[in-house]
Amino acid sequence: MKIDSIKNGFVIDHITAGNAMKIYNLLGLGNLDCRVALITNVPSNKMGKKDIIKIDDDIVIDTDILGFVDPNATVNIIKDEVIVDKKKLELPEKLTNVIKCKNPRCITSVEQELPQIFNLTDKEKQVYRCLYCETKANNA
Amino acid sequence: MRSLIDILDLNTDEISQLIDKANDIIANPAKYSEKCRGKKLATLFFEPSTRTRLSFEAAMYELGGNVLGFSAAQNSSAAKGESVADTAKTTSCYADIIAMRHPKEGAPLVAAMNATVPVINAGDGGHNHPTQTLTDLLTIYREKGRLDNLTVGFCGDLKFGRTVHSLISALSRYENIKFVLISPEELKLPSYVKEVLKKNNLEYVQTTDLDSVMPELDILYMTRVQRERFFNEEDYLRLKDSYILYPERLVNAKADISILHPLPRVNEISVAIDDDPRACYFKQVLNGKFIRMALILKLLEVE
Structure with a gap:
């Protein structure tokens, strides 16, 4: 399965398998105009299987929601098709x-x-x- | 501007100061009779109460202040659908301090977030009742001369008994308190209160048998099984007579055990115990007025 790489946006990686749809709904990703890819049950060495969400737009992501639903997920920030930052999530206070x-x-x-x-x-x-x-x- | 929503809003030094102040008021009432002249307390009681409301009102009158308010939700704009936030903002225009009782948990906190005057939680559902806790602490202090090194039994409805939850939270900050939790299975202490005990590594035992633990208790805190906390009458009727304290049950108790009850009682303490010098529940009522006087002075920042 091939999904195009992202120009400017985010890849939410290492989502516990089964959580992607919940995150998609809680972050309101269905309301975006841009391309959003939701990939489930991706083989993973560390996790067995995982979910991934790719968002091809420079939006503001509510990391509190993300941290609450899946504190083990990571957020990769993409600029000009290159990962410029990786954010580890924390449980929000x-x-x-x-x-x-x-x-x-x-x-x-x-x-x-x-x-x-x-x-x-x-x-x-x-x-x-x-x-x-x-x-x-x-x-x- | 400060409010009192949860007993843990006060640190132990502040509780000591309030107890000292209450003891001074008891010793020298005349000194305090004009302290709140010109000040008004609003008692917003969305749920019936005798003791707490009258105690707040008596406290304010004895400080020389005035009282306004209502004693049932149907007598207020809540009956028209007004929010707690709006009621708090409105009342702030009329009064210098608010005492609120509400059947919904968290309502006094919402009031405090919106009022421009101090708000005192006078009981919110089965959640908190910090002025009852201050009353209980003053009573324990006056009876025992200390708030530490005590074995305290709580008996009856530990699930919905907000006075129990608040008093356990408050006592959990003192040294060497052992908690004995006596209740039917269905009315055991909720997990969030037990978490407080576990987090502080406090000693506690849970039992359904009052008689077996009676000899070790310094304090026995009795509670009523509250009809208004049950959604279903059958459960209430099944559990209401779980523990009744009658004189024979005190045979194995310590000679100086102090029996407390937040009142009102229904039948859980036999009237035959009322004249026993170890029965402290009516002293507790009187102490409630004095500690509320001390609290009103503190929150109004009156020296």
């Missing part, structure tokens, strides 16, 4: 409007205009909790 609180007793369940904010409370176990009610987020 705070997530705003990425996931929703599922606690029916939370104030966000009745006031839908409130921003959905989650804070990283346990980095090791990747635990996020709702700012308002402290309910644990379901990261899956």
Whole structure:
């Protein structure tokens, strides 16, 4: 399978196999005008198999969302068809409007205009909790 | 401008200062009777309460201040669909400080993010109730003379009991506290509170048997199984009588055990225990007024 190389844009590499579609949706890549390639189940020495997303445009990527969904992914920044930078992702300290609180007793369940904010409370176990009610987020 | 939303918003030095201030108020009430002259406290109670609301109101009156507010959501603009943020902004125009109780968890935090005056969380759903915790800490301090080196039993509804969650968080910062968690399986302490204990390497045991752990307790904190926290009446009826404290159960207790309860009680402590000198729950009510006086003074920055 051949996918053209990118001129200016990003390659999100080392995505855990199966996560690409989730990232595609959360980053709103379907709304872009440019070419976006979503490649799944690519053989990988390190990971067995992995997903890759290529974006042929110089957009701003929300690395918080990316870091939350797949902290092991890497972002390669491409300029004039050359990788000029590689970004390692980290779990973001705070997530705003990425996931929703599922606690029916939370104030966000009745006031839908409130921003959905989650804070990283346990980095090791990747635990996020709702700012308002402290309910644990379901990261899956 | 500071608010009190979670007991952990206060460090242990600040809690000591509040306890000292409350003790001074108890010893010299006249000294404080005009401290808040001209100031207004808004009590925004979206959920019924007797003790907490009256305690806040009594506290403000005893400081020489005034009180305005409502005691049920249907008596406020919330009934018309007003958001918590707008209610907080509006109330800030009328009052110098706000005490808010709300059935939804996190509502007082939303109020604090939008108010221009200090907001005190007077209870948000099954989440936090920091002024009850201050009340409990003052009571423990006055009964035991310390907040460290204690074995503290929590009994009853540890799942929805917000007073339990707040008090455990607060006590987890003191040396050598052993927690004994007594509840039916269905009402065990939620994982996020247990995480606090584990993270701080604190000793705790979970049990369903109150009698077996009674002899080791310095403090027994009883709670009510709260009907309003259950979505289904059947579960409430099945669990409501899980633990009832009657005099015979205290036979093996320490001679100086202190029995606390945030009140209201239904039947979980027999009235036969009320006259036992170890029953502290009505003293606790009175302490609640004094610690709220100390808190109002602190948040209004009145010396």
